[in-house]
Amino acid sequence: MPRSLAGILFTCPGRPPGTAAAAPGPPLACAARVTPPDLDDVRSRARAAFLGLALGDALGATVEFMTPGEIRAAHGVHRELVGGGWLHLRAGRVTDDTEMSLCVARAIDAAGGWDLRGIADRFVAWMRGGPVDVGSTVRKGIRRYMLDGTLAGPPNEGDAGNGAAMRMVPVALATLADAALLERCALEQARLTHHHPLSDAASAHVGELLHLAILGRGKPRLRRASDALVARAPKLAFEPYRGLATGYVVDTLQTVLHAFFTTRGFEACVVDAVNRGGDADTTGAIAGAIAGAYYGEEQLPRRWLRRLDRAVRQELEALSDRLVALSPLGRGD
Numbered sequence: 001m002p003r004s005l006a007g008i009l010f011t012c013p014g015r016p017p018g019t020a021a022a023a024p025g026p027p028l029a030c031a032a033r034v035t036p037p038d039l040d041d042v043r044s045r046a047r048a049a050f051l052g053l054a055l056g057d058a059l060g061a062t063v064e065f066m067t068p069g070e071i072r073a074a075h076g077v078h079r080e081l082v083g084g085g086w087l088h089l090r091a092g093r094v095t096d097d098t099e100m101s102l103c104v105a106r107a108i109d110a111a112g113g114w115d116l117r118g119i120a121d122r123f124v125a126w127m128r129g130g131p132v133d134v135g136s137t138v139r140k141g142i143r144r145y146m147l148d149g150t151l152a153g154p155p156n157e158g159d160a161g162n163g164a165a166m167r168m169v170p171v172a173l174a175t176l177a178d179a180a181l182l183e184r185c186a187l188e189q190a191r192l193t194h195h196h197p198l199s200d201a202a203s204a205h206v207g208e209l210l211h212l213a214i215l216g217r218g219k220p221r222l223r224r225a226s227d228a229l230v231a232r233a234p235k236l237a238f239e240p241y242r243g244l245a246t247g248y249v250v251d252t253l254q255t256v257l258h259a260f261f262t263t264r265g266f267e268a269c270v271v272d273a274v275n276r277g278g279d280a281d282t283t284g285a286i287a288g289a290i291a292g293a294y295y296g297e298e299q300l301p302r303r304w305l306r307r308l309d310r311a312v313r314q315e316l317e318a319l320s321d322r323l324v325a326l327s328p329l330g331r332g333d
């Protein structure tokens with residue numbers, strides 16, 4: 001990871017990284033606003049983000065491609081990890097959202113830093129291994145890399161799916177708390193398979209919300225970030241909520257933001273997202289990651305954690321700690 005990009009958290013806006021202590025000038029008021037984060041809390045929230053992603057994925061997979069009415073008829077309110085769905089999963093099994101995020105995390109962990117080609121190679125190995133589900137844009141992007149070795153496809157109108165935004169947890173963890181590094185890595189990992197401005201914006205924003213939540217910021221601060229995103233990209237406006245939860249990244253992000261900002265508590269947020277149906281595993285995964293980071297480990301339902309695939313849970317916890325340790329924040333840059 002480039003050290004030159006590190007250090008933004010402890011500097012005041014407008015200053016170059018690394019100049020906070022030596023720079024002249026008061027900014028006493030500025031310094032007073034900056035509170036070093038509690039690293040134990042950061043590690044715990046990071047774990048909750050990664051586990052929340054998997055829990056939302058496993059919960060949502062049961063009702064993927066169903067309508068809200070079909071979900072009500074079959075489950076009432078769907079709120080248990082029971083497996084099934086069109087993929088016929090066992091209870092607690094995760095899908096591509098979590099598996100691809102694990103590919104990203106393993107590549108960063110193995111390289112001891114950002115390794116885009118390592119991520120691409122792990123995507124290839126994952127697809128060759130016959131995963132339970134692969135999105136069409138993801139498949140196209142991985143095939144392109146296999147054929148020509150390029151780490152980004154050309155901009156494409158058809159690339160506005162949610163398959164890149166769903167992989168943001170390990171990127172956010174490994175870039176704590178460097179906003180510029182997060183943005184760069186978010187776009188690089190996204191464009192391995194999806195090259196579209198809306199995918200870019202959504203991926204970066206999911207990362208931004210994860211950073212803020214993991215650093216313990218309050219909901220008004222996260223809301224300001226989402227409002228600023230909407231000001232930059234009005235297509236992503238999520239109020240009034242249109243009730244669409246498809247794999248189009250606009251629908252996905254609207255469903256996630258609506259669920260997060262209109263509910264209280266981890267379970268309520270994830271249940272709200274997945275009961276919209278559609279691409280429910282991915283809306284559940286992204287909502288679960290943000291809500292996990294925000295509400296913390298203690299709010300992850302124990303009955304869900306008990307059902308989550310044990311090997312996946314253990315690897316998510318271990319990788320989460322290691323990615324935070326590798327991040328600019330964890331290294332004390």
Ligand SMILES: [Mg+2]
Pocket residue numbers: 095096097133281282
């Ligand atoms: Mg999936």
